[in-house]
Amino acid sequence: xxxxxxxxxxxxxxxxxxxxxxxxxxxxxxxxxxxxxxxxxxxxxxxxxxxxxxxxxxxxxxxxxxxxxxxxxxxxxxxxxxxxxxxxxxxxxxxxxxxxxxxxxxxxxxxxxxxxxxxxxxxxxxxxxxxxxxxxxxxxxxxxxxxxxxxxxxxxxxxxxxxxxxxxxxxxxxxxxxxxxxxxxxxxxxxxxxxxxxxxxxxxxxxxxxxxxxxxxxxxxxxxxxxxxxxxxxxxxxxxxxxxxxxxxxxxxxxxxxxxxxxxxxxxxxxxxxxxxxxxxxxxxxxxxxxxxxxxxxxxxxxxxxxxxxxxxxxxxxxxxxxxxxxxxxxxxxxxxxxxxxxxxxxxxxxxxxxxxxxxxxxxxxxxxxxxxxxxxxxxxxxxxxxxxxxxxxxxxxxxxxxxxxxxxxxxxxxxxxxxxxxxxxx
Amino acid sequence: xxxxxxxxxxxxxxxxxxxxxxxxxxxxxxxxxxxxxxxxxxxxxxxxxxxxxxxxxxxxxxxxxxxxxxxxxxxxxxxxxxxxxxxxxxxxxxxxxxxxxxxxxxxxxxxxxxxxxxxxxxxxxxxxxxxxxxxxxxxxxxxxxxxxxxxxxxxxxxxxxxxxxxxxxxxxxxxxxxxxxxxxxxxxxxxxxxxxxxxxxxxxxxxxxxxxxxxxxxxxxxxxxxxxxxxxxxxxxxxxxxxxxxxxxxxxxxxxxxxxxxxxxxxxxxxxxxxxxxxxxxxxxxxxxxxxxxxxxxxxxxxxxxxxxxxxxxxxxxxxxxxxxxxx
Numbered sequence: 243x244x245x246x247x248x249x250x251x252x253x254x255x256x257x258x259x260x261x262x263x264x265x266x267x268x269x270x271x272x273x274x275x276x277x278x279x280x281x282x283x284x285x286x287x288x289x290x291x292x293x294x295x296x297x298x299x300x301x302x303x304x305x306x307x308x309x310x311x312x313x314x315x316x317x318x319x320x321x322x323x324x325x326x327x328x329x330x331x332x333x334x335x336x337x338x339x340x341x342x343x344x345x346x347x348x349x350x351x352x353x354x355x356x357x358x359x360x361x362x363x364x365x366x367x368x369x370x371x372x373x374x375x376x377x378x379x380x381x382x383x384x385x386x387x388x389x390x391x392x393x394x395x396x397x398x399x400x401x402x403x404x405x406x407x408x409x410x411x412x413x414x415x416x417x418x419x420x421x422x423x424x425x426x427x428x429x430x431x432x433x434x435x436x437x438x439x440x441x442x443x444x445x446x447x448x449x450x451x452x453x454x455x456x457x458x459x460x461x462x463x464x465x466x467x468x469x470x471x472x473x474x475x476x477x478x479x480x481x482x483x484x485x486x487x488x489x490x491x492x493x494x495x496x497x498x499x500x501x502x503x504x505x506x507x508x509x510x511x512x513x514x515x516x517x518x519x520x521x522x523x524x525x526x527x528x529x530x531x532x533x534x535x536x537x538x539x540x541x542x543x544x545x546x547x548x549x550x551x552x553x554x555x556x557x558x559x560x561x562x563x564x565x566x567x568x569x570x571x572x573x574x575x576x577x578x579x580x581x582x583x584x585x586x587x588x589x590x591x592x593x594x595x596x597x598x599x600x601x602x603x604x605x606x607x608x609x610x611x612x613x614x615x616x617x618x619x620x621x622x623x624x625x626x627x628x629x630x631x632x633x634x635x636x637x638x639x640x641x642x643x644x645x646x647x648x649x650x651x652x653x654x655x656x657x658x659x660x661x662x663x664x665x666x667x668x669x
Numbered sequence: 670x671x672x673x674x675x676x677x678x679x680x681x682x683x684x685x686x687x688x689x690x691x692x693x694x695x696x697x698x699x700x701x702x703x704x705x706x707x708x709x710x711x712x713x714x715x716x717x718x719x720x721x722x723x724x725x726x727x728x729x730x731x732x733x734x735x736x737x738x739x740x741x742x743x744x745x746x747x748x749x750x751x752x753x754x755x756x757x758x759x760x761x762x763x764x765x766x767x768x769x770x771x772x773x774x775x776x777x778x779x780x781x782x783x784x785x786x787x788x789x790x791x792x793x794x795x796x797x798x799x800x801x802x803x804x805x806x807x808x809x810x811x812x813x814x815x816x817x818x819x820x821x822x823x824x825x826x827x828x829x830x831x832x833x834x835x836x837x838x839x840x841x842x843x844x845x846x847x848x849x850x851x852x853x854x855x856x857x858x859x860x861x862x863x864x865x866x867x868x869x870x871x872x873x874x875x876x877x878x879x880x881x882x883x884x885x886x887x888x889x890x891x892x893x894x895x896x897x898x899x900x901x902x903x904x905x906x907x908x909x910x911x912x913x914x915x916x917x918x919x920x921x922x923x924x925x926x927x928x929x930x931x932x933x934x935x936x937x938x939x940x941x942x943x944x945x946x947x948x949x950x951x952x953x954x955x956x957x958x959x960x961x962x963x964x965x966x967x968x969x970x971x972x973x974x975x976x977x978x979x980x981x982x983x984x985x986x987x988x989x990x991x992x993x994x995x996x997x
Contacts, residue, residue: 323900325791348791348901464979472761472762473979476913476917480910483968484972487971602769602773605770606770641778651767651770654756
């Protein structure tokens with residue numbers, strides 16, 4: 243009984259820790275629930291008379307028209323997931339959307355004023371560089387984009403796979419480790435630290451609090467209770483839901499950016515367009531992954547990790563402290579995941595469901611490489627990252643994840659053990 | 670705080686249209702997960718298949734609602750085959766990942782601009798979806814219930830929905846007492862033993878997936894008919910996990926588990942939401958705003974799922990011996 247109480251307290255403690263990072267209670271306060279924004283041309287001229295419609299979960303819709311200042315307000319009665327549509331036919335002649343996908347987007351509104359940004363272009367002049375490069379250049383560009391994306395996936399997937407390898411847990415809350423890392427950095431950043439300083443602190447903090455702490459408070463007691471793997475998997479789903487909405491409660495549902503490097507202008511390296519921050523982050527990711535691989539190959543505890551991954555019972559019999567290995571694995575996994583989260587936060591933005599959105603891609607990478615095979619995660623991640631970007635040559639960008647998920651199902655059909663997995667019974 | 674009003678709203682939700690949608694999904698999941706032991710994390714895809722079958726047949730192709738019910742069942746069967754054939758031979762965790770991935774894959778496809786003409790893109794399909802059903806409404810035009818706040822239209826949906834739900838429950842009751850039911854329970858407990866008895870485990874699992882998916886599709890049909898709207902983003906993976914919470918709450922592998930779970934789940938969730946909202950609105954809780962209630966409700970749901978799974982995996986009325994969740 244005592245242990246149950248301790249476990250329950252532990253769960254609460256973990257939750258509290260997650261909140262402390264946010265720097266106290268700060269829910270967004272506002273009177274009227276609405277979706278709002280300002281429409282201007284790239285030159286800064288207000289665009290009026292454009293109709294924006296939001297359709298709510300029950301099919302109820304409301305709309306607003308932009309006024310002479312370009313401001314539109316769509317009044318809503320309740321929060322929920324809304325589909326926001328811009329009536330393209332009401333755009334003045336010569337004005338078009340930067341991104342066709344902007345014509346219809348899905349948006350979570352929890353209350354208060356929800357601002358959205360709609361990019362417009364006038365004539366040929368556009369906020370985004372027109373894609374007039376040849377196919378060969380585009381292939382190179384997408385390939386390198388894919389490599390960078392693959393590195394993020396690899397950072398996330400390594401931890402997921404290490405935890406699976408050593409404990410057998412298919413952790414559906416691994417995505418939230420990315421999100422928590424990104425938001426910890428955001429909290430430190432908001433508190434006044436430059437992101438360059440905030441990021442390493444957040445990574446170390448995440449590694450020990452969300453990694454080591456989570457294992458200590460939740461998963462180790464569960465292993466002691468001999469909770470089954472399927473039950474543990476469902477527990478991880480509950481944890482993921484809990485953490486996601488805790489983040490919404492304390493940070494709000496809107497995407498946020500770090501104070502520094504938010505809008506960095508791009509540079510061209512030969513045919514390849516990128517931003518300096520993406521290159522630096524990519525290089526750091528390579529270093530982090532290389533360090534992990536060397537650690538696994540050379541260090542004692544790294545070798546022990548591989549032994550536990552191979553066969554926990556046998557490893558334990560040879561005198562390896564399995565629990566210690568698992569603790570280390572959680573620390574490293576959570577640290578790498580936090581790095582991935584900050585990477586995404588810097589190159590895109592931080593939002594409460596960023597981890598959830600990438601989780602299935604992480605699973606695709608891990609399954610492709612072989613569930614439980616440590617290097618498989620890295621190989622699988624690179625393949626998935628490049629595959630996702632390259633498929634946009636043939637399919638619309640909005641469907642690029644579809645390709646990756648489809649690839650995963652295909653791999654399960656022909657080679658369920660993954661690229662690097664050993665052929666063993668997986669059924 | 671008006672306690673009477675809070676109670677009325679809570680009861681209305683505990684037995685209402687949304688609760689019914691979850692109930693159908695839970696009855697289906699009970700066959701798949703509770704009895705057969707299949708870790709189907711993509712139950713929302715079957716609900717979406719039902720809802721979109723109605724939407725596409727009635728709105729896109731302008732055909733009869735009754736035809737769309739047949740199409741919904743065909744679609745959900747095809748979906749079960751598509752999901753099951755590659756994965757049912759694999760370990761439980763693979764099935765979990767593939768089913769959740771497939772449900773997301775389908776959601777991304779139906780909301781894409783490429784198929785906007787058929788599925789209506791991100792906005793979905795909205796319009797007179799259930800007209801033929803609502804035309805059959807025998808209730809008097811000015812009919813209102815004392816206390817409960819259902820409209821005439823919703824009440825008709827709720828009556829038919831609960832009758833159907835009881836029918837399906839009866840069906841499940843018969844099914845799990847049949848030889849078929851004994852085989853699938855055997856698969857859940859010890860697959861190898863069933864194989865050694867000469868049963869084709871794969872076929873039984875596929876049948877369980879199809880039957881459970883078909884029942885869940887009725888949840889989708891009900892959704893489209895009652896809400897007159899089918900939107901892709903309502904079919905997020907979280908839906909499936911709430912269905913799991915419902916099932917675990919009521920007790921998996923219990924015939925009345927889904928019903929008990931649904932009513933308790935929505936009673937607690939709605940009741941908590943209403944009480945908290947009215948406390949906030951009356952200024953008793955100063956540090957929260959009404960918009961926070963939604964997040965707190967979801968947080969409690971996640972916490973509830975964790976605690977249930979840790980401390981009482983058999984649910985409130987479940988039998989621990991009935992459900993050896995981790996035979997593997």
